[in-house]
Amino acid sequence: MFSKLKKLLIGKSLTTDQLKHEKFSVLWGLPVLSSDAISSVAYAGEEILWVLIPVIGVMSYKYMFYAALCIVFLLFLLVFSYRQTIDNYPLGGGSYIVSKDNLGTIPSLTAAAALCIDYILTVAVSTSAGTAAITSAIPVLLNYKVIITLIIITLLTIGNLRGLKDSAKLFGVPTYLFMVTVAILIITGVIRHFIFNYNPAPIIPIEPVNPLNSITLVLFLRAFASGCTALTGVEAVSDGIPNFKAPAQKHAKIVLGLLAVTVLFIFGGLSYLSTIYHAVPSEKYTVIAQIGWQVFGNNNIMFYALQATTAMILIMAANTAFADFPLLLSFISRDGFAPKQFTKRGNRLSFSNGIIMLYTAAAILIILFKGDTHLLMPLYAVGVFISFTLSQTGMFTKWIKGKQSGWRHKAFINGLGAFVTFVTVVIIGITKFVHGAWLVFILIPTFVIVMMRIRRHYGKVAEQLKLPLNIRPKDITPSEDKQHVVILVDTLNRSFLKALNYAKTISSNIVAFHVSVDTDATEKLKKKWEDYNVGVPLVIKRSPYRDIYEPLVNFIDSEEHDSQPGDIVTVVLTQFVITKWWHNILHNQTSLFIKNMLYKKRNIVVVTVPYIIEE
């Protein structure tokens, strides 16, 4: 039943050979790899205003513009830095790999932990923001935002478990549609304002603030820190190099450049429009929706197109995390720092365990934070910038150590990148600490410690399993007296007979063992044993605690049993097999329990002889 449902939702299994990737040109590489980065402008400007508006009111727009400038500066610095990463990591240079190569285990695990947290937050933030775009257009849905967001991530999860093909067009079109719609918005907005002198009243009036309030450095830094979420997703291009058509690195660098220009234009444009039209962040209408409403009019088709494409690009951004997070986990897991199951592909070739984990974590965040983008933000940017810093520091170290031609210049760029992103981490960490960033500073070390312990465990296991060539198999020829067989008997029935017949093929040294928990049943067995004349000795032990394992093990270890310490003893168990699964609740699972206990004994081998009951 479960497997039918699974098949319906996930589709039928695929063979490993069907694993292949579509390669991107620049035309489709741009929208696919940049949806995360571009979509983040949908909330970044709003975040800046959330900080400024309540304190300095209408003055905010001026400083929002300055903050946006700083962020764009940071963006171009990152572009230059990442161009160098692309040159050096043709197979993809995520910060986990770069820091592993250049900085060692702990920094790489820190990057890994930061990235994992980021991917989870990308899903939670982007889908929440997508829902906000929907509810801004259809406010009646506002009360259902958590449910809508959960439905979206559920659909994404099912889609990814099915193994959404890397269909460039499917994922690329929404990005282009968003870019075009926003471009129309910006151009129309600017023209209406400057040429037609259009100055509508704000949709949400700005609350009056204390006129003595003015901008402070701390306030500006908080605004800057909030806006830094605009830069999430920039790393995706350098991760995705293997997906480009040859020459891959060149194409990747072009896409990275175009990405930066697009973000510059959209982020700048939207910030500017906020200033003109005095958009005010609110729970009900997103800033973009307010601008769209002002520029296009509330019931205009373009307003709805803007909201629809915004929602779509945000959902696509969440989808990239569904592609990248399981892949990252599979890398970490291949290095032994995460459970091995993350390296296994599911029926449809997707890394299903990673997908399910991402889904669970994001769903928990969405429920805890009630689907509110704004509340999730403080957790988001810290992790992103920690991984930027580690990646840049890794590149910097590489140049310093390698001293290839032009290393000074390259080291300067990555060093500057590392320094600036580090300063940003500090700014975000301090200004957002109480708002949630503290959680990230607890989670990252915790993850790192857990990953190290996992690695240590795998190491120990590998050590103990290692088989040197000089340890040889024993030179044994099967002979009956070597084998000690104990066959567990509860009732003398056909299932026991099958087990006995099997036991006889491996040894003639067989003892039947019965644990008496019910005197009547034991008497019955004794009588039947004699009547039937089984031909094998029957040992009966009472078990005052109604437990079967202890008496069995005690018997085997005792003088009474003829095995010597160190001898392997074979315990034969019968196993009931029932065709209808629900019938299992009608039968004791004693055999299963005993089996799991017996595995812990070094000298016992468990033989299970199944007996199938037909219905």
Next chain:
Amino acid sequence: MFSKLKKLLIGKSLTTDQLKHEKFSVLWGLPVLSSDAISSVAYAGEEILWVLIPVIGVMSYKYMFYAALCIVFLLFLLVFSYRQTIDNYPLGGGSYIVSKDNLGTIPSLTAAAALCIDYILTVAVSTSAGTAAITSAIPVLLNYKVIITLIIITLLTIGNLRGLKDSAKLFGVPTYLFMVTVAILIITGVIRHFIFNYNPAPIIPIEPVNPLNSITLVLFLRAFASGCTALTGVEAVSDGIPNFKAPAQKHAKIVLGLLAVTVLFIFGGLSYLSTIYHAVPSEKYTVIAQIGWQVFGNNNIMFYALQATTAMILIMAANTAFADFPLLLSFISRDGFAPKQFTKRGNRLSFSNGIIMLYTAAAILIILFKGDTHLLMPLYAVGVFISFTLSQTGMFTKWIKGKQSGWRHKAFINGLGAFVTFVTVVIIGITKFVHGAWLVFILIPTFVIVMMRIRRHYGKVAEQLKLPLNIRPKDITPSEDKQHVVILVDTLNRSFLKALNYAKTISSNIVAFHVSVDTDATEKLKKKWEDYNVGVPLVIKRSPYRDIYEPLVNFIDSEEHDSQPGDIVTVVLTQFVITKWWHNILHNQTSLFIKNMLYKKRNIVVVTVPYIIEE
């Protein structure tokens, strides 16, 4: 960890020999076996008033008294009927046993189903009423009534899993305390009213009703049906005969008589006090609490004593269900109509599965009905009276068939009992149908069908397992060529070596089998296989769907493997054993999955060679 917690809550295991019962005299038998019956007066009168007050207002008290009279008549009829059951079933005559003996399978299962539902409702109703007694004294707790009720049943469950000793004094004292407190209440109340002419205003004023309303037959029958909950628990005495000191039957009959007199006095007295003091049922204060308040005064110590003893006797009543329900289930299960696990005693000798089931079912009811006694009632009385009817009909049939001396007289008494209780079932069923009784009429047939299907399943299994004396064990002497051994290999390590060494002791006809899901890993294995010179042929199959079971089974069934159809093939698996349980999530449980699949193949025997990893 789990086992430590279990030990802390439940206590250390007990041996079967420690199973013994305390025998009751009349003095302690009365309170222990009658707590359920006596405690039900705490809500029965109130139930009558819930029906009458909203329709006929202050006139209700007159008709309440008549309804109480009818119920007391029924009680005495039941006492005479059950005296005859006690005479004939010295080992305890619950309605399941009586109807099994005299009426056949379906009636006995109907009785069983009705009783199971009753016990569950006894727990839910009594603990909810106990909580109501507490919140009437401390109204600030009213908002937490569901939680308080759940805490009470949780404590009862833990206590019963620990195996509360049948300590007569522990359970008997609260009943006597309740009896004494209520006696003081009745006497004080009557004296204050008649001698001191005390006529306080009602605590809750009676809402005015339409003055044209008057009593109708239907209304009276509904009131009667509601009050019948006073008779729940009467059967307990005839169930409990084996617990009496000799002469057990005589003692049981005395206790039954005393029980009836007690109920008569308390139920009559409380009904009368309701009339005098005009108690009105409400969500906030129970009727008994209102009377206590009027008679003793709100802050009087006696008021609190009344509430405390009421709560205690109700909780004791719930506790009797915790003792009786698992015992009933163990009887049903011994007859094959319920899962066998219900016959097994837990670590502390209690029937733990039954206790846990009762807990779960009662907790669900309490949560669904928000801990409201009044809402649970309609479900309660139907089941009780169905089991009364079946039990009396069974006794009636016994006399008719047996025709012993005096059978006519005896048949008349039980026949009258059967008739009257049947009429009561009809009255309750009709008047309470829409209020929840319908559920019981669905549940009972469902339970009966499920129980019959369980019996049929066990029958089929027993049939297939039956071993006639003429089917003899095979006459085999172990010899290597009879055994086909396939050893599954993933990596060539020490765990595999241990398995191989074991396999060699049972046969020299060994094939190693590897399923390739990862080409690199397979190449590594191949190379190591040659380097190590294992000495056993290695068969490698590709598995495009990354599945291991199918290729293995296909190989065994194929021409390639030298076994003939019908030959038993031994599959040797290695099993990883890890000392820390949480480490299991770090390892694939593939071996476990394969094992469970292989059990379904008739010709395969599974050998598990455990390999223990030290931490």
